[in-house]
Structures are given as C-alpha cells and as structure tokens.
Amino acid sequence: MIPIAGSAYTYTYAVLGELIAWIIGWDLILEYAFANMSVSVGFAAHIVDLLDWLGIRLDPKWLAPALLPGGLQDLAGKDIFLPGWHFGFDIPAFLIVLLLTVLLVRGIRESARTNNIMVLVKIGAILTFVFFGLSFIHPVNYHPFSPNGWSGVLAGGSIIFFTYIGFDAVSTASEECRKPQRDVPIGIIATLIVCTILYIGVAAVLTGMVPWQSVANDGAPLVNALKRVALTPGGHRLHWVRLAVLIGAITGMISSILVGQYGQARIWFAMSRDRLLPTAFSKLHPRFRTPAFATWVAGILVAIPAGLFDVGTLAEMSNIGTLFAFVLVSIGVIVLRFKDPKRHRGFRVPLGPVIPVLSIFFCLLLMAGLPARTWLRFFLWLIIGLFVYYFYSRKRSEFYKG
Numbered sequence: 001m002i003p004i005a006g007s008a009y010t011y012t013y014a015v016l017g018e019l020i021a022w023i024i025g026w027d028l029i030l031e032y033a034f035a036n037m038s039v040s041v042g043f044a045a046h047i048v049d050l051l052d053w054l055g056i057r058l059d060p061k062w063l064a065p066a067l068l069p070g071g072l073q074d075l076a077g078k079d080i081f082l083p084g085w086h087f088g089f090d091i092p093a094f095l096i097v098l099l100l101t102v103l104l105v106r107g108i109r110e111s112a113r114t115n116n117i118m119v120l121v122k123i124g125a126i127l128t129f130v131f132f133g134l135s136f137i138h139p140v141n142y143h144p145f146s147p148n149g150w151s152g153v154l155a156g157g158s159i160i161f162f163t164y165i166g167f168d169a170v171s172t173a174s175e176e177c178r179k180p181q182r183d184v185p186i187g188i189i190a191t192l193i194v195c196t197i198l199y200i201g202v203a204a205v206l207t208g209m210v211p212w213q214s215v216a217n218d219g220a221p222l223v224n225a226l227k228r229v230a231l232t233p234g235g236h237r238l239h240w241v242r243l244a245v246l247i248g249a250i251t252g253m254i255s256s257i258l259v260g261q262y263g264q265a266r267i268w269f270a271m272s273r274d275r276l277l278p279t280a281f282s283k284l285h286p287r288f289r290t291p292a293f294a295t296w297v298a299g300i301l302v303a304i305p306a307g308l309f310d311v312g313t314l315a316e317m318s319n320i321g322t323l324f325a326f327v328l329v330s331i332g333v334i335v336l337r338f339k340d341p342k343r344h345r346g347f348r349v350p351l352g353p354v355i356p357v358l359s360i361f362f363c364l365l366l367m368a369g370l371p372a373r374t375w376l377r378f379f380l381w382l383i384i385g386l387f388v389y390y391f392y393s394r395k396r397s398e399f400y401k402g
Contacts (some may be wrong), residue, residue: 003381004278006331012271015332015339018276018303018397019389024328025271026159026385030378031321032264033302035162036097037256038315040306041065043253044092050246051228061088066308092304093306100258101299104265107288108139118255123198125248129222130201132241147212158369162318163199164192222249261298268294276393323363324378332362 009028014019048063059213060080066088068081081088146153206215206222209229215221223246230238269291272281285292333356349355 008325011268012328012332015336022276022389024325027325028248028267030229030381031318034318036302037306038258039253039256040093042099042175042219043096044090046250047092049220049223053243055123065090065310090307094303097303104262104295105290105292118251122248122252124325125245126198126375131247133205133209141208142209144352154369158366161366162322179253235325264298265291265295275396320370320374320378327360327363330359
C-alpha cells in the first residue's frame with residue numbers, strides 16, 4: 001500500500017502522523033545501528049577463528065572489543081582479558097562496516113547481486129553444520145532441557161530477537177521492487193518460515209554437541225563448538241567442517257551487515273525527505289544515485305562503537321528498539337483497519353485485529369524479558385529524540401504552522 005523507502009517509519013507516518021513517525025524513525029536508527037554493531041563484533045570473532053585455523057596468531061587486543069563484561073578466555077579457560085575495559089580496539093569489526101559502506105555507496109544493483117551470492121553460501125554453511133553435527137550430539141546435554149525455566153526462555157528470546165531484523169529491512173527496499181505489493185509480503189513471509197526452521201535446527205544441534213554453558217557470551221559459538229569437538233576422539237573430520245562453517249558464517253554476517261546498513265541509510269533518507277532531518281541525508285550521489293551522505297554517516301556511527309563494545313551489550317539495545325518498532329506498526333494496522341477500512345491494500349493482514357493484538361502482546365512480553373539497564377538506555381535515547389524533534393525537526397516540517 002505504501003511501496004516507498006522507509007520501512008515502518010513511512011507506514012507509521014501515513015497512518016499515525018508525524019510525531020509517532022518521528023519516534024519510530026528515531027527508534028529504527030537505534031535498532032539498525034546496534035544490530036549491525038552486534039553482527040560486526042560477531043564477524044570479528046569469526047575472523048579470529050579463521051586466523052586460528054590457519055595457524056596465524058595476532059595481538060588479541062586489536063581483535064576484540066575494548067569492553068568485555070565477561071572477560072575473554074581461551075578454550076582451556078585461561079583468561080586472556082579480565083572482565084571490564086582493556087586497551088584495545090576491534091579492528092576487523094571496524095573495517096568490515098567501512099568496506100561495506102563503500103559497496104553500498106556504489107549502488108543497489110551491485111549490492112543486491114553480491115548479497116544473493118552471500119546468502120546462498122550462508123545457507124550452505126548452516127546445512128553443513130547441522131548435517132555433520134548430528135553425529136556428535138550427546139543427549140545428556142539436553143538435560144535439563146530448560147535449565148533456567150520459562151524466565152530463561154523469555155530472556156533468551158528477548159536477547160536473540162534482533163536476528164529477525166532482516167525481515168523488517170526487506171520493507172525498506174520497497175521503492176526499488178518491481179511489484180512491491182506482491183514481492184514484499186512473499187519475501188518476508190517465505191524467508192521467515194525458512195529461517196525459523198534453520199534457527200531451530202542449528203540451536204538443537206549446537207546445544208546437543210556441547211554443554212550450553214560453553215557457548216554463553218561466545219561471539220563465534222558454532223565454530224568454537226566444532227573446534228572443541230574436533231579435539232575429541234573421532235572428531236578429526238570436523239577440522240574441515242569448521243573451515244566450511246567459518247567461511248559460510250563470515251559470508252553470512254557480511255550479508256547481514258550489508259542489509260542492515262542499507263536499511264539504516266534508507267531510514268535516514270526517508271526522514272530527510274520528509275524534512276525531519278537535514279536535507280544532506282536525502283541528497284543522491286551524482287554518479288551512483290544513492291544517498292551517499294546518509295550511507296557514510298550510518299557507516300561511521302556503526303563502525304566506531306563496533307570496535308569498542310561487546311556483542312551482548314549491543315544486542316540488548318537493538319532488541320528493545322526492534323520490538324518497540326513492531327509494537328507501533330501493529331498499532332498502526334489496527335488504527336488503519338478502523339480509520340480507512342475500504343482503502344485498497346496490496347496485502348491485507350488476516351483475521352482482522354487478532355494478529356496485530358497478538359503481535360503487540362508478544363512484543364511487550366519479550367521486551368519485559370530485557371534487563372532494566374536496557375530500558376533505561378532506551379528511554380534516554382527516546383528523550384534525546386524528542387528534544388531533537390521539538391527544537392529542530394518539528395520546525396522544518398511541512399505541517400509546521402509557526
């Protein structure tokens with residue numbers, strides 16, 4: 001119904017008005033930025049594993065974030081860094097964001113073609129891990145099946161929810177689809193089903209191969225699990241499987257960062273086009289016809305924190321932003337259903353208001369599973385956003401009456 005760039009921001013603007021749209025746009029900036037920071041840190045952890053597989057040893061202070069709340073240990077449990085801050089910077093995480101920013105500035109056609117190849121490689125790596133890992137499952141690792149009870153399940157679901165951000169990112173590209181009313185719903189729903197099955201398969205095999213405690217706070221849990229099992233009797237063949245999974249994981253993370261950075265830049269672009277952000281964010285590159293300035297700003301704002309903070313801290317902030325955005329979109333579906341029921345829709349949410357209400361309930365439930373510090377940071381971010389809107393964006397808006 002609204003096949004233009006901007007994702008949930010554009011939808012909310014059309015349905016709930018400018019202020020709510022600003023809130024969700026500001027929230028989406030947080031969501032995409034912290035999700036990509038998290039994935040960038042995971043990418044760096046896999047680069048470290050790849051160097052280890054090749055027998056290359058580098059100074060760890062330039063391969064890990066400066067903040068490590070749980071410290072950093074080797075496979076033997078020996079401390080490499082104690083918990084807290086240390087002198088260092090995650091250079092691989094920083095560099096990958098900047099390199100992909102250059103790719104995105106060059107244009108969507110090159111980026112989309114590259115991303116399709118990377119997705120195929122990623123799926124191949126996931127299936128390889130599941131296939132070979134099945135032979136090394138130890139049923140004892142499934143007992144107790146839910147060691148932290150339902151509260152642990154809720155907390156786990158809350159923390160991992162940012163992995164679904166890619167489905168929202170698909171909608172930011174609506175303006176560049178040939179038939180958005182058909183392609184976007186099919187793309188989101190079909191990939192949602194496939195990815196959920198893959199997520200469950202990987203989680204089941206991983207927690208069956210090694211005790212769940214051994215992968216907690218691990219930026220590269222699959223390859224480190226393969227490394228541990230490869231050292232056990234009969235596990236030698238996993239040495240090459242580990243390399244295949246490493247290559248697939250690294251490729252997959254590159255594609256995830258690519259999609260996230262693309263989506264984030266389009267949010268900046270859409271908000272600027274509505275005069276809520278400076279016009280520089282909606283200016284197109286004279287040659288590549290992409291929002292180059294917005295893309296570069298998004299890249300720099302993600303690259304620097306990715307070198308400083310650990311994956312857990314970053315993931316928590318992304319999750320609360322993602323869930324809050326989905327709550328507002330669900331409210332928008334209900335409002336529009338009653339406000340303008342006869343409007344033509346390329347895709348109509350089934351079962352009336354039932355699906356949106358359930359969406360709101362489960363999103364709020366998952367938000368409740370996040371730590372209190374995450375809520376405080378989130379409210380601080382929203383307060384800053386409201387100040388920016390009131391003193392700057394509101395006065396630039398086409399609806400401002402002075």
